[in-house]
Amino acid sequence: MLNLSEEKRQEYLQIAIGIGIGLIFFLLSFTVPYERVEFLSLDARFNLRPPIQQNPDIATIDIDDRALRDEGRWQDWTRDKHARVIDVIHSAGGAMVGVDIYFSEDSQQVVHLQDVLRASSLDEVVGSLRDYDAELAAAAKKAGSIYWGATFILNEGDGSERPSELAETNYSRLSHDVLEFLFRRGSCVVFDAKMTCSVPDAVAPQAFPIPCLVEASRGIGFAQIVREADGLVRKYPTFIQYRAPEDEEHVYLFPSMGLAMACEYLQVPLKNLRLHFNKHIEIPDAIMPDGSRRTLRIPINQRGEMIINWIGDFKDAFRHYPYSSLLQLQDRETLSRIKHFLSLQDTAIFDDPVLLMNATASAFPGVDSVPECIAAIYGARKYEEALESGTSEFSPALFQQVFAIAPEDAPALFEGQAEVFENVRGHYQMLHFLKSNPAISLEDAAKATQTNPGAVDSHYRRIQALLRAGGPQPSDRPLYFPEPVMLEGKEISLNELKGGVFFYGLTATGTHDLNPMPFNPRYPMVGAIANVFNTIVTAQFITPFASRWKLPIFVFIGFFTAYILSSRTTIRGSLFTMLFLVAYLLFAYWLFVNRRIWVDVVGPVGTILVSDAVIVWYKFNTAEKKRRFIKSAFEHYMNPAVVEQIAKNPDMLELGGKEMELTAFFSDVAGFTTISEQLNPPQLVELLNEYLTAMTDIVLKYNGLLDKYEGDAIIAVFGAPIHYSDHAAKACFVALDMQEKLKQMREGWKSEGKPQLHARVGINSGQMVVGNMGSKTRFDYTVIGDSVNLASRLEGVNKQYSTSIMISEFTYALCKSDVHVREIDLIQVKGKAKPVSIYEVLGRASESLPPGLEEVVNHYLIGLQAYRKKAWQEAIKAFEQALAAVPDDGPSLTYLNRCREYLSAPPPPDWDGVYVMTTK
Template identity: 30%
Template sequence: MLRKNLLRHAIGLLLLAIMLGHAARLLQLPFIAPLERLIYDTRLRLTMPRTVDERIVILDIDEKSLAEIGRWPWSRNRMAALMDRLFDRYHIRLLGIDIVMAEPDESSGLKVLDRLERSELKGVTPYRSALARMRQGLDYDRLFQAALRDRPVILGYYLANGGIDSGALPPPQLTAAGLGGRRIDATSWSNFGGNLAPFQEAAAGGGYFNPIIDPDGILRRVPLLAEYKGAYYPSFSLAMVQALLGNARVAPSFGESADGSYEAVESLDLVRGRRTVRRIPVDENLAAWIPFRGFERSYRYFSVADVLAGRTPLERLENKIAILGTSAPGLRDQRATPVSEIFPGMEVHANLVSAMLDGAVKERPAYADALEMLMLLVPGALLIALLPRCPPLRAAGLVLALLAALAAVNVWAWQSANLVLPLASAMLLVLALYVFDVSYGYFVETRAKHQITRRFGQYVPPELVDEMSRNPGGYTMENRKANLSVLFSDVRGFTTISEGMAPEALAQLMNEYLTAMTLVIRRHRGTLDKYIGDAIVAFWGAPMDDSRHALNAVLTALEMQQAVAALNRSFAARGWPSIAIGIGINTGDMTVGNMGSSIRLAYTVMGDAVNLGARLESKTKEYGVGILVGEATRDAVEGIVFRELDRVQVKGKEQLVAIFEPLGQEGEVDDAALAELAQWQRMLACYRGRDWDGAERLLREMQAAHPNCRRHALYLERIAAFRASPPPADWNGVTRFDSK
């Protein structure tokens, strides 16, 4: 039995050794970190209290505020009035301003009045006296500065790498000299964008907004200290907590680093006098994990318009910690977080302030790496020894029990001790050993089929993958030259559509549109190349040979236009705007294969024929048609009725190319359309023969039946231009594309 399972034991031990090497930081497995982040997000969402923190409120510069008070930015006298209202009427405890005020306010006209005093009205004593009396009330920045002074207000600013410094910074919390030579791995910045110096000097403090964005684009942590020119400054949320705790100072607490090579910061202690009033655990970047309370609106929101007008009840704001920010479209600070892809930046700060006040910031302890190795060794050794001897059902039960135990211990540590313990590597090892053991023979026998699925499954329809798997040796992602057909489609006026829709509705509209279009491409055996925003690129003839690739591309385009019409009926029922798409198709020799960089590859097509397809799509609006195809596509297709639209010469190429509009399959185009097509062809003959009168007469007749047809108007414009400035003697009816 031992000899029979020797290979399985050896491979199991190899898997265990690899995972232990990762835990010991001797090697890095790139898939562990994304999985750990996924587990972290799932655990966070499942354990959120989903309660509202009544201590903290959001003062929202919302659409209502802009409608009542005026567009942003508001004049500083208005901001000064807001400060007075908040502290004198509502008696808030602390205000954090999640807005940078980096430019002087000249809206009062004081600058103009001063210039008049120096020029046209120089020496006019009554004017000078009146201006002196009014100056104090017209210096809005000074009014706002005075409104900040001696009040617990924290101003926000941002740090950057690149650009120029602006505004002023608050005093630093620490300096390199004050650390006594100890090493701090804080995020480092070379520039800042701060508030005007008088504002920062008058405020109680300030903090930066900058978070740490993980490689997947999600905000999970905020660095509580950051380095700028040898000094260390607090984050916005930390500065607020320091003020709430009596202007407590920051003192790093050091422990041994994970590899034992230096002393690493384990926590930031907030100290008042000689007493530590709060311990905040941080990671190697001096960043704190954000323990989100729940989804958006886990804090009470109050419109600034209601606050200024006194409509907000006093008890709703009295003694509250307030964060001033904006949710108005175009001004809103939005972040992708574990709880939502669109989350208000104001609430990120609020969640971290709540956690620091409650001592609820999650901590990855110094012994986490050692614990991870133990969590790998015990289950790994158990499974390597037992799985080869267990029948399938017993093996599945053993694995499920181990996974449940690992998850239970991890969640218990998370909730009871605020510990962030590693889990991905242990769960992945358990699953990997199980999958390897029960699938050993299957993976060996069907290796080639799975290879094809991994390579092409994201590009081609599943039914084509099944066909390819019957002969896996015949397909490769290596670059090769082939005669293919490529399709480009794009939504017209997408920018206008997106500006008029809420983000959630726009995302749903685009998801439905892209899904419908992709299904059409799949039905016609197309290979999906990529999405570029609202644009779609697909091609036919690779990786599977397709003698009908040009026809399939054209049939796809015709059905896509029909699918868009059906979608528009659905959109109209929901009050959404209708959409229109332009499609360009071209056929020719292209390079197809895996292309890109060492970081990311994509199975795609390149070449002049591809470029012409993209240009044809961009010209559909100019000709007023939904689909344009190149001459090579038309020549390769049978059974489709085409209308020739023009002869063109693309920029940088000498070859002339005819372009066509497909009208439908033969037998499906009605008699009226066929008659109009014959008349159009006679018009083209007159046009290319310089018979301007004959061409215009035919165009006028067609225009009477179709008054809004763009191609009729286009040719009438050309005829008018040629009458005024006749083409050269060697003109052959060609139109040049001057742009790519």
């Protein structure tokens, strides 16, 4: 059976906890709450990263709040308004337009009231009916680059039943003929019906373009979004599969609008795509914007969904052209072209308004704004003529006279032309002013004309340009130059639209096409298609980390976190754990920014944090149990402060020993056997407890460790379990204080008629093994070794010399500056070959010896030197002098008797002064 230490067992248990927590988070990763939190971490990475590459061709055309103010409620918009946008893009050379608006129903033909009032017959009324669907289809067909958006009703179940509430016309939108047409057009991919894939299954079209628009389109792309569990849009389906009711042999895959347009942009037919569901979509031999050829792989999940690499908030991504600004650009362009056309005509054409209108309409067929342009140019010309004739103010009365209109109509018509007149007047005045003052600055010109610089700026720049070109030409007349269309403080022109890829849709506040995404809780979804397109054509795909690696990663993180915590102290372990957590977060962020790899953050971070919390709690709980055990086990054997330190570091007391230099202490009551015979057991126990309590308090006072009691004997050790260097001195101080305390206690016992107790102490210092000795279930913290045994022998040696405190030369070497001693002898204890010098402790070095004792010691030391020289008579004399001072001095009396013995029976010639002990 594997025999593990407690430390290893605890370490393995903590590692098992970390691995277990990693497994738990792996299982949680398949739950919706986990997914929601992980999505939040992904959103944070989107928001924190630096800007990513944007394809400069991409732009949006926004039906914004201003468009609804200018054109009316969205519900009332007729489809000619969208046709105008397509015309503008086509005429400017735009590459393609994705229309994120659904035209799934035929619009009604209408006739305007003014046309009815002008009609002279019913045929004229019928002839004035406008077919807006036909106009939109004609614009799309002319452009040849329009992608219509579509939606499908998705099968949320097993697909075996089709929803009964769908009208039959929904299916007719995708009849067999339509499907064949779309397939030939390259707008869908056809597979054998036996093919199975897990992309969303459409049971019927929901909002599919009407037939005339389908025929006029470049392609059809579905524009449905996928919301995550928290409602945000992060993924986008690449394909939807549709099985037509009348065609059981085939399955049709419709691409998303973003994918379809990206394939067109990259010049890769849809049929060339290689689909590897739950892996990637391969776009082979794609021609990138820089002209290079690459094979792109779009990472997708099992449902064919790609992750949108969002650029940022809507306003920060791509170019944006408001609907109204785009039409303004077209109107400015149309006005300029008509103005140029009229400058080439005979001026007499302006004398016949009907001729003027018919000639211009013929030159610009299908341009709805011709009447407005003619009115503006005609009015500007008339006003400029009035200014030339000296008229400074153009009042409604003068307007009525010049234009020969009814007086009651003049105010309203004048109001409609007021902006034109103001424009002409400003340019006219600036022309004549700059002719006279060609070098004047804008600021001075503004002062002279009493106009603020902002208002006069465009007039000043325009006239300066004309003057630098030699002055106004016939094509510049009349001097009507509408203000440039400005966007974010910059002038825009139709030239910017050339080669652009446009996404046209709703962005107005309160419209239905706003959804939450990582940067904005109300993001226009036309921008989602643009982001999908940009993700593909710039090959900036986000790849989720392979799910097959999730389990190993979670388990490793749990293991590594637990290993860090188990192999270090709690504080250091937690600190390293937090560093590991920060390192992982930085690594995950680096992968996302530099490699576009999305690795889980919630699981690993959760594993680290929970492992840290659980293991720290476990270590604290285990340590607390150890502390409580240590306190209960040692509070009666050690100083409380020492017990508290050991409790803070229980590893000191792990089973097993450690060799250290310590001081062992043995004390025993002299003649205790005789004393015990004088007392009955209760009296003996009472006396012994009183003695042991007093002596133990002194041991603990000096941070000694009470090893054990053996009857009347006290065994202690100094310098463990918390090591301190002055352990020898403290052991001696304890022995001195014990003798002083016993002296006081004997006075009390004497008055109580109790026996007088005397204690002998043996002290030795040296290397000894200290630690918990015993079994795993029962052990004692103790010391063992020869050094301990010597201390025990020294306690007994006291009897030979009638001393109280005996220490070895090893202890004396450590505390010679702390205590007064006298050398007693050089002895060889039983069982040992090497002799040891022993000393009697007389007092603290910080205190003087009593005068009588000092005299005794001086005589004693003279006698000891003579003794070792075998000068027996000289030695006897010195010892007798010592005994004269203190008659009961044990060492002097011992040596006196020994010298007398040697006088009568001298030791052998090789005698070295060593006294051999024959008893323990």
